[in-house]
Amino acid sequence: MDPILFRRGVDKREIRKRFRERLGRNGIVVAPGVFLPITAMLAAAEGFEAIYFGGAAFSNMLGLPDLGVFTLTELAMQVSHISETVDLPLIVDVDTGFGEAINVARTVRVMEDAGAAAIHLEDQEFPKKCGHLGGKRVVPVEDMIKKIRAAVDARRDENFIIIARTDARDVNGIEDAIDRANAYVEAGADMIFPESLHDEDEFRLVAQRVKAPLLANMTEFGKTPYITAKRFEELGYKVVIFPVTTFRYAMGAVRKALRTIKEEGTQKSLLGDMMSREEIYELIGYWDYEKWDKELAEESSKQAARRVKA
Numbered sequence: 001m002d003p004i005l006f007r008r009g010v011d012k013r014e015i016r017k018r019f020r021e022r023l024g025r026n027g028i029v030v031a032p033g034v035f036l037p038i039t040a041m042l043a044a045a046e047g048f049e050a051i052y053f054g055g056a057a058f059s060n061m062l063g064l065p066d067l068g069v070f071t072l073t074e075l076a077m078q079v080s081h082i083s084e085t086v087d088l089p090l091i092v093d094v095d096t097g098f099g100e101a102i103n104v105a106r107t108v109r110v111m112e113d114a115g116a117a118a119i120h121l122e123d124q125e126f127p128k129k130c131g132h133l134g135g136k137r138v139v140p141v142e143d144m145i146k147k148i149r150a151a152v153d154a155r156r157d158e159n160f161i162i163i164a165r166t167d168a169r170d171v172n173g174i175e176d177a178i179d180r181a182n183a184y185v186e187a188g189a190d191m192i193f194p195e196s197l198h199d200e201d202e203f204r205l206v207a208q209r210v211k212a213p214l215l216a217n218m219t220e221f222g223k224t225p226y227i228t229a230k231r232f233e234e235l236g237y238k239v240v241i242f243p244v245t246t247f248r249y250a251m252g253a254v255r256k257a258l259r260t261i262k263e264e265g266t267q268k269s270l271l272g273d274m275m276s277r278e279e280i281y282e283l284i285g286y287w288d289y290e291k292w293d294k295e296l297a298e299e300s301s302k303q304a305a306r307r308v309k310a
């Protein structure tokens with residue numbers, strides 16, 4: 001892993017090109033949710049092929065509900081921070097695109113500049129909700145078609161992947177979700193994200209009836225039962241996201257740490273669960289920074305000494 005400050009990084013256009021090629025090959029891509037740059041670095045170090053940045057983890061991280069509250073600028077800043085740390089393709093959740101078709105066009109441009117490889121755009125009415133909660137509403141199909149067309153028109157990099165998410169399953173039923181998915185493919189979406197499917201049969205049905213690469217959402221505590229990546233692959237899915245898993249797990253660990261400090265007055269019983277100082281330094285390339293700074297100091301002293309002599 002290159003330390004962030006020194007890395008040249010692979011050009012994001014190249015990352016997107018490789019990602020599109022990867023999507024054309026066999027095997028499912030597993031994209032875990034990352035919520036901070038360092039978690040993206042960890043995902044890269046653990047050998048994942050792609051990463052995901054979702055609105056649920058981002059909102060919750062800010063202490064906000066996942067109701068479309070954060071702004072495009074806030075999202076772009078976090079996406080930039082994440083994308084500059086790793087060379088992995090980053091899939092970003094842009095909710096409903098921050099407005100109407102014209103806002104979607106701008107969202108695409110901003111996400112390209114922030115280094116995303118793909119975005120998913122959903123057909124919910126604003127304020128949007130988590131796809132696994134009740135009380136969702138979807139926009140008329142033509143409104144979503146318009147947004148997808150805007151997104152496709154706006155992208156400068158043809159390999160920037162536009163994923164259309166439909167939330168129709170829980171609003172109008174599986175048939176409408178399939179209909180919409182096909183309309184969104186016709187509008188130019190590269191991939192479909194059928195949200196909140198209830199069982200394997202529904203996943204299979206969508207795969208049989210929608211002729212496009214598909215993304216499955218394996219979130220916890222939702223309407224979808226726990227299905228493995230391997231099984232999603234057998235069901236015909238190309239990407240599976242675990243959008244909030246690392247965040248929720250981290251929150252559980254933070255709570256445990258806080259309770260331990262409070263109750264035991266020492267963190268000793270937690271040490272085995274932690275990444276050590278050494279491991280974290282290794283991950284961010286700490287020693288390289290130190291080496292670089294030392295070499296720079298030595299070179300600078302030498303230069304200064306030469307000046308004194310001359």
Ligand SMILES: C[C@](O)(C(=O)O)[C@H](CC(=O)O)C(=O)O
Binds near residue numbers: 054056057132
């Ligand atoms: C995928 C998702 O859009 C996200 O923002 O990560 C959420 C995940 C969740 O709330 O568990 C979703 O709406 O499914």
Ligand SMILES: [Mg+2]
Binds near residue numbers: 054066
């Ligand atoms: Mg979301």
